[in-house]
Amino acid sequence: MSRRRHSDGDDGGQSHKRRRTSEPIEIEDRLESLICRVGEKSTSSLESNLEGLAGVLEADLPNYKNKILRILCAVARLLPEKLTVYTTLVGLLNARNYNFGGEFVEAMIRQLKETLKANLYTEALYLVRFLCDLVNCHVIAAPSMVAMFENFVSVTQEEDVPQVRSDWFVYVVLSSLPWVGKELYEKKDVEMDRLLNQIDGYLKRRLKTHVSMLQVWTAEKPHPQEEYLDCLWAQIQKLKKDRWQERHILRPYIAFDSVLCEALQHNLPPFTPPAHMPDCQYPVPRVIFRMFDYTDAPEGPVMPGSHSVERFVIEDNLHNIIKSHWKERKTCAAQLLSYPGKNKIPLNYHIVEVIFGELFQLPCPPHIDVMYTTLLIELCKLQPGSLPQVLAQATEMMYMRLDTMNTTCIDRLLNWFSHHLSNFQFRWSWDDWTDCLALDADKPKPKFVKEVLEKCMRLSYHQRIVDIVPPTFTALIPADPIFFYKYQDEANSALPGYAVAITVGNAIKNRASNEEILTVLKDVPNPNQEDDDDEGEGFNPLKIEVFLQTLLHLAAKSFSHSFSALAKFHEILKVLTDCDEGKLHILRVVYEVWRNHPQMISVLVDKLIRTQIVDCAAVANWLFSPSMAHEFTRFYVWEILHSTIRKMNKHVQKIQKELEEAKDKLERQQHKKKDSGDEEDMEKNSEDEDGQLEEQIERLQEKVESAQSEQKNLFLVIFQRFIMMLTEHLVRCETGSVDFSTPWYKNCIERLQQIFLMHHVTIQQYMGTLENLLFTAELDHHILAVYQQFCALQL
Amino acid sequence: MSIKLNALFSDSYVDVSQYRDQHFKGNRYEQEKLLKQANTLYVGNLSFYTTEEQVYELFSKSGDVKRIIIGLDKVKKTACGFCFVEYYTRTDAENAMRFVNGTRLDDRIIRTDWDAGFKEGRQYGRGKSGGQVRDEYRQDYDPARGGYGKLAQLQRPPEGRNSF
Numbered sequence: 001m002s003r004r005r006h007s008d009g010d011d012g013g014q015s016h017k018r019r020r021t022s023e024p025i026e027i028e029d030r031l032e033s034l035i036c037r038v039g040e041k042s043t044s045s046l047e048s049n050l051e052g053l054a055g056v057l058e059a060d061l062p063n064y065k066n067k068i069l070r071i072l073c074a075v076a077r078l079l080p081e082k083l084t085v086y087t088t089l090v091g092l093l094n095a096r097n098y099n100f101g102g103e104f105v106e107a108m109i110r111q112l113k114e115t116l117k118a119n120l121y122t123e124a125l126y127l128v129r130f131l132c133d134l135v136n137c138h139v140i141a142a143p144s145m146v147a148m149f150e151n152f153v154s155v156t157q158e159e160d161v162p163q164v165r166s167d168w169f170v171y172v173v174l175s176s177l178p179w180v181g182k183e184l185y186e187k188k189d190v191e192m193d194r195l196l197n198q199i200d201g202y203l204k205r206r207l208k209t210h211v212s213m214l215q216v217w218t219a220e221k222p223h224p225q226e227e228y229l230d231c232l233w234a235q236i237q238k239l240k241k242d243r244w245q246e247r248h249i250l251r252p253y254i255a256f257d258s259v260l261c262e263a264l265q266h267n268l269p270p271f272t273p274p275a276h277m278p279d280c281q282y283p284v285p286r287v288i289f290r291m292f293d294y295t296d297a298p299e300g301p302v303m304p305g306s307h308s309v310e311r312f313v314i315e316d317n318l319h320n321i322i323k324s325h326w327k328e329r330k331t332c333a334a335q336l337l338s339y340p341g342k343n344k345i346p347l348n349y350h351i352v353e354v355i356f357g358e359l360f361q362l363p364c365p366p367h368i369d370v371m372y373t374t375l376l377i378e379l380c381k382l383q384p385g386s387l388p389q390v391l392a393q394a395t396e397m398m399y400m401r402l403d404t405m406n407t408t409c410i411d412r413l414l415n416w417f418s419h420h421l422s423n424f425q426f427r428w429s430w431d432d433w434t435d436c437l438a439l440d441a442d443k444p445k446p447k448f449v450k451e452v453l454e455k456c457m458r459l460s461y462h463q464r465i466v467d468i469v470p471p472t473f474t475a476l477i478p479a480d481p482i483f484f485y486k487y488q489d490e491a492n493s494a495l496p497g498y499a500v501a502i503t504v505g506n507a508i509k510n511r512a513s514n515e516e517i518l519t520v521l522k523d524v525p526n527p528n529q530e531d532d533d534d535e536g537e538g539f540n541p542l543k544i545e546v547f548l549q550t551l552l553h554l555a556a557k558s559f560s561h562s563f564s565a566l567a568k569f570h571e572i573l574k575v576l577t578d579c580d581e582g583k584l585h586i587l588r589v590v591y592e593v594w595r596n597h598p599q600m601i602s603v604l605v606d607k608l609i610r611t612q613i614v615d616c617a618a619v620a621n622w623l624f625s626p627s628m629a630h631e632f633t634r635f636y637v638w639e640i641l642h643s644t645i646r647k648m649n650k651h652v653q654k655i656q657k658e659l660e661e662a663k664d665k666l667e668r669q670q671h672k673k674k675d676s677g678d679e680e681d682m683e684k685n686s687e688d689e690d691g692q693l694e695e696q697i698e699r700l701q702e703k704v705e706s707a708q709s710e711q712k713n714l715f716l717v718i719f720q721r722f723i724m725m726l727t728e729h730l731v732r733c734e735t736g737s738v739d740f741s742t743p744w745y746k747n748c749i750e751r752l753q754q755i756f757l758m759h760h761v762t763i764q765q766y767m768g769t770l771e772n773l774l775f776t777a778e779l780d781h782h783i784l785a786v787y788q789q790f791c792a793l794q795l
Numbered sequence: 796m797s798i799k800l801n802a803l804f805s806d807s808y809v810d811v812s813q814y815r816d817q818h819f820k821g822n823r824y825e826q827e828k829l830l831k832q833a834n835t836l837y838v839g840n841l842s843f844y845t846t847e848e849q850v851y852e853l854f855s856k857s858g859d860v861k862r863i864i865i866g867l868d869k870v871k872k873t874a875c876g877f878c879f880v881e882y883y884t885r886t887d888a889e890n891a892m893r894f895v896n897g898t899r900l901d902d903r904i905i906r907t908d909w910d911a912g913f914k915e916g917r918q919y920g921r922g923k924s925g926g927q928v929r930d931e932y933r934q935d936y937d938p939a940r941g942g943y944g945k946l947a948q949l950q951r952p953p954e955g956r957n958s959f
Contacts (some may be wrong), residue, residue, distance in 0.1 A: 037802055074800050202935065327806045327893055328803075370856040374894040423899045458852040460901065559847050560863070599848060608857075 028067050031060065035050050037070050039085040041338070046085070047255045048610050054237040061152035062098060069107050074186075076130040077111065077123045081320040083133055083179070088252040091137025095263035101139050103129075105266050116274050119281045121168055131268065132180040138260045142187035144268040145180065145195040146195075149173050155194050155273055156202040159355060161486075163206055164282040164794045167229060169590045170199055174232050175316070177306065178309045181236070182244035193533040196240070203233055209792035213753055214287040214362045219404040223306065231288045234307040248310040250252035250340050284793055289357030291397060297346035304345065314345060318354040320464035322375075328365045333378040348383065348390045352376075356394065359416060360409040363757035369412060373419045391420075399433065407750035408757065411635060416446060422526050426456060428467045431525070433471060442743045446476060451635045452661045454478040458599050479598035481558040485550050497546040502523050505550045514571045521547055521572075522752060539581045545575065548589045552714075559603055566607055573613045575647050588627060598636035605640055609647055616648045616714045624721035642758060652707045666693045715759075720754045720772050730780050738783075749786065756790040808893040811910050816919075819911060825959040829911035833862070834888050837910040839927075842901040842939035843867075843874050853881045853900050858887020864918050870925030876940050877920075877927060879913050903939065 010220045038053050039046060075086050094101030106128060115124040131148075134140045152169040155161075173195070177184075182322035185192050188649050208227055212218070217226040226234075239246060268664045317335060324752060325332035357363050359372045380387050398405070398413060405413070421428060436445035457478045465477055474475055486492060487501040505519050512520075526540040546570075555565035566573065577583045587605065594600045608614045622628060623641055631637050669689060726748055733740035756763060763770070775787040811830045819826045837849070847863050854860050859882065866877035882888045888909075896907040922931040924945040933944035941950060 032800065071800070078800060274864070325806075327809065329893070333804075368857065368890055368894070370890065370894045373856075376900060377898065413855075425902055455852075459849055459851075489895070550865060560865075599852065603851065629839075646859075744934075 007201070012076070012309075023093070028064065031057070031064060031067060032071050035068075035075060035086075035089075036079075038089065039082050046252055049271075050085070050088055050092060050252060054089060054096065056094060057089075058096050061097060064145050065100065065103075072104060073111050076108065077115070078128055079320075079324065080126040080129065081317045081324065083126070083130060083778070084249060084251050084253065086539045086547055087130060088256065089135040090134060091139050091253055091260050091263070092256060094137070094139045095259050095265075098264050101263070102266050105134070105140065105268065109269060112271070112484070113274070120280075121283050125168075125172055125175070125545050129176045132176040135180050136251070137416075138263045138265055141265040141267050144266075146184055146188045146191050147196055147684075148271050149184075149269055150191070151271055151273060153198050153202075156364060157164060160277070161276045162282065164285065165276055165280065166202065167206070167285065170202060171232065174199065174236050175312075177236050177244075178239065178246050178313055178744060179249060181239060182246070183429055185244055196236075199233070203229060207792060209789055210285050211287060212788040213757070213786070213793065214285065216287070216289055216360045216406055216409050217401055218662070219401070223293065225287045225290065226306075228286040228288050232305070232312065234353070235309045235312050238307050240308045246305075246309055246534045248313050248341060248344075267585045276333055276778045282794070286480075287472050289360060290350045291356060292353050292392065296393070296397075297349045297575070301344050301346055302680075303349060310345075314339075314350050315354055315357075317462075318753070321360070322354070322358065323366070324463070325369055328374075329371070329374050329378045332375055333382055336379065337382055341503050348387050351379065352387075352390050352394050356398075359412055360406075362406065362408065363760055369415060370419070373416055376416075376420065377423055396432070398443065399448070405444070406753075407747055408754045410444070410448060411638070414452045414455060414635070418452050418459065421456060422459040426460070426464070430469050431471060434470075437472060437475070439572075441475075444743065447633070447743075449473070450478070464609065468491060472747050474549075479596040481594075481600070483553060483597070484593050484595065485553040486545070486592070497524050497542050501546045501550050501760075505545060505554065508551065508554055514569065517547075517569070517572060518575065539585070540576075540587045541581075544576050544582060544585050545589055547572065548586060549593055550592050559600070562600070563607055566611065566613075570613070577613055580618065583614040584625070586614060587619065587622040591622075591628070598634070602643070604635060604638050606643060606647075609644065615712050616644050616718050619644045620714060620717045620721070621759070624718075624725070633744060638751060638754070642754075645714065645718075645755075645759055645762075648711050649692050649759070652704070652711050655700065655703050655707050659697065662693060662700055665692065668695065669693065684752065697776060708765075710760065711767065715755075715763060715766060716769070716773070718755060719752075719770065721773060722748070722755075723779065726752070726783050727780055730782060749782070753782070753786050753790075756786065760790070760793070806893075808875065809889045816864075816906060816911065826911055827863055831847045832885065833909045833911060834883065834885050835879055835910040835912055836888055836891055836907045838880055839906045839908070841874075841876045841878060841905060842903055843876055843941060844939060845874070845901045847878075847893055849900060850878055850880065853894065854895060857890035857893075857895055858882050860883065866920060867918055868925040869919040869921075874914075875920045875926040876930070877932070879910060879918070881913065901939070912949055931942040 023338050024083070034053055038049055042049055044052075060068065072086065073092060075082070078087070090101070090104055094104070103433070105631065108131060112124055112127045112131075115121075115127065128148075131140060134147060135142050135145050152173050155169040156166045158166065185460055206229075208230075211227050256284075288306075290305060290306055293306065297303050304314070317339065321335045321339070322332060325335055337347070339347055344478050355372055355376060356588055357358065358367070359369065365372070376391060395417060402410065433445070433449060434444075436449050439446050441447065441450070453465050453469065453473075453476055454610060456468075462478070462480050485497050487495065492498055500520060500523050503523075507517050507520055521543050521743065524540065524543040524546050527542055528539065551565050551569060552562060555561040573586070577586050578636070590601055590608075603620060605614075607620065609616060620641065623632075628637065680708065726745075729745055732738075772789070775784060779787075798819055808864050811827065815823065815826055838852075838854075838944050841850075850865075851860055854863075860882050861881045862877040863881070866879075867873060868875040880888075880891070882891070892907055892909075895905075897904060899905070919926070920926040920930075922928045923947065924931060926941065926945070931945045932939055934947050936943050942948065
């Protein structure tokens with residue numbers, strides 16, 4: 001019986017086919033909907049909804065058991081924020097139908113194995129937690145759960161495995177204890193104590209080289225940025241001291257205790273953690289982001305302490321809500337604000353802390369940056385009387401702590417803040433920040449304000465920025481984004497090339513052809529040549545300058561004008577920049593003319609790379625060159641560099657994909673040959689086709705290798721430059737007996753870290769080369785430490 | 796293992812809207828197909844003064860922008876309050892639909908919608924006076940969009956005639 005769905009493209013005339021097959025589908029959809037929606041806002045109590053649903057599902061078991069099993073397994077895996085609602089439901093079903101309970105547990109174990117094999121560690125975590133809570137619902141016997149925990153913790157005894165592997169198994173056990181610690185201790189306290197001792201020993205001996213690379217703030221005050229396992233351990237210790245009394249988690253099964261305790265329990269089958277394989281990708285370590293404590297929320301409910309298990313559960317749930325609903329900002333905001341138990345906690349503070357925690361997470365936020373901006377705006381809309389104040393308080397706090405904030409996080413903060421302001425008419429109490437005016441311009445606070453204002457200008461216009469800040473802030477206002485034309489007026493007529501510049505300008509305006517323009521340019525003397533022994537075909541910086549300055553001047557009106565100009569005269573630009581020095585010089589000219597308009601520089605560099613007038617390595621060399629040293633700490637320089645690296649990465653991926661597709665095509669063709677009959681004609685044609693494809697594959701293979709070589713070279717150039725600059729600085733400071741830890745140094749070393757963190761996936765491939773060529777033991781230990789911390793992340 | 800729980804994980808901001816381009820060369824089915832694969836967005840309710848640079852900055856937040864085409868008044872050839880933003884990938888365009896649509900640019904809530912793809916001629920307003928159709932008939936005063944709607948401008952008594 002066909003189960004094809006009624007497709008959108010149909011004209012609706014096929015409804016007679018639908019009638020026979022739709023009923024089971026409709027019922028399955030309804031079941032899915034009922035199960036997914038239980039626990040949401042309702043006129044009835046949660047208990048009566050669960051009771052009702054259990055009845056419905058029990059009745060549907062004979063016909064829809066497999067579907068129900070699959071849906072329940074899916075919600076266990078995907079909706080951890082509603083864990084206890086669903087464990088209660090399963091508990092009720094188990095009480096009514098023991099066999100179903102057993103089949104569910106089996107299905108869960110199967111799913112657990114599959115998720116582990118598929119590197120879906122977060123989902124596996126939720127599955128284990130679900131199984132734990134099923135102990136509370138009398139579905140699973142406590143001793144068998146303890147046995148599973150013992151197998152997990154025994155992973156810490158394994159040798160030659162990545163630390164992140166044993167980390168994960170320990171994390172699974174510890175993070176389940178808020179739910180099930182009490183029950184397990186009541187039944188098996190000796191075994192549990194032994195487990196916790198083993199964990200304690202492991203935590204004491206594990207390495208924490210990675211921590212400083214992941215901390216948002218380097219300062220211990222006011223809130224230490226703790227390693228995630230250390231923080232969780234402290235929370236569990238406290239919970240144990242409180243005799244496992246946990247009051248925050250919503251436990252619907254308590255109301256059903258009389259029913260559930262009558263149920264027969266199942267034993268978990270013995271579960272051996274799958275062995276470590278080279279392609280296993282365990283979750284990366286984290287640092288717990290904390291920015292608030294109970295002193296920050298002066299009125300209303302008290303914020304649970306940093307080592308309370310309540311804090312862990314709240315944060316975990318809020319993260320999960322964002323994970324479930326990040327694509328739907330209205331739903332996400334609503335779900336966050338309707339967190340169960342919100343009246344007992346300063347929910348707005350928790351939400352803001354969790355959101356910034358994600359935004360600042362190193363190496364990368366879990367979701368795209370702009371999502372957090374829009375989510376916060378949505379939250380402000382829903383809570384206009386309270387959330388904006390918390391957000392302002394948070395912003396103020398983060399401004400105060402800029403001195404110790406990681407540079408990458410400062411980038412994200414200023415991107416968020418400027419974008420946020422642009423949605424609220426740029427209203428801000430700038431006067432509160434006049435303290436930054438007294439500081440040197442290279443210190444974090446004035447730098448931050450300057451970069452924020454520059455970003456605000458990009459979203460509006462120069463005069464707007466002048467209008468929104470107090471007059472005292474004039475020094476921090478971004479420059480007016482004007483073009484600097486060297487050959488502007490007759491005052492410059494003495495400059496070499498001036499006359500040609502005028503001629504070229506007129507030629508362009510009169511739509512001269514590329515040949516005509518090249519002829520005009522022949523008249524430009526080459527300052528690099530001594531005699532005229534050449535035809536002048538080599539690198540001529542003046543020629544580049546005269547042509548490009550004039551062209552960009554004529555096209556300065558908008559991005560589109562400039563892009564058209566680059567496209568129209570692509571040929572000429574290619575000729576002029578045929579060598580590395582030419583490529584470098586073109587970038588220098590772009591900077592010279594547009595140095596007041598960093599955004600324009602960014603988009604022009606992007607176009608020059610995409611049209612292959614310059615290559616990525618040239619851009620890297622240019623940014624690290626002495627001529628750009630004074631701009632080295634400006635935000636836009638790093639925007640350009642990271643954008644360049646990303647373009648390189650995407651280029652390699654694109655060709656790799658083409659290669660894969662060509663290989664797949666060949667494979668399919670060869671299969672078809674085997675399957676079809678043996679006709680001479682067909683064989684001849686397909687041989688030709690195969691031959692063509694094989695040639696194509698060979699060409700693509702070469703292309704991939706060449707692209708990867710270019711990519712590796714790009715990273716080598718970048719790292720080499722960093723090492724040179726940092727070493728020079730460190731040596732200079734040492735010989736001068738000066739403290740090396742200047743704002744410039746902090747910026748530079750953190751930018752080096754940023755390269756590793758933002759592009760870790762790609763860099764992994766080249767670790768061998770990096771270690772052999774660059775990050776050797778001879779390196780200054782400050783620089784080497786960055787590399788070692790990166791390796792410790794086992795990304 | 797994987798069932799997707801359609802009931803729960805919707806992605807409505809990415810859905811195709813009810814609007815269909817009346818000048819589209821092809822049938823409804825073809826237009827919908829293109830909309831569902833599109834990397835291009837139509838952006839509406841812009842101020843006439845909003846620049847390409849501003850649009851670039853905002854829309855770059857969801858990914859690399861391939862090109863922007865500012866909508867022009869057919870007669871005056873000046874910006875008339877809309878544009879097209881084309882991305883290199885569909886994913887980046889989707890994120891713009893999820894996180895840029897409905898937020899502010901130049902203090903105005905802008906609206907984005909899927910577009911079947913830019914074709915020469917589509918950068919012009921289709922209103923009788925040269926701007927967008929919506930500016931022909933609206934009755935409110937919007938200083939960032941030329942003041943009153945075109946029809947309303949014709950209906951209003953001209954200013955300053957009674958001075959002498």
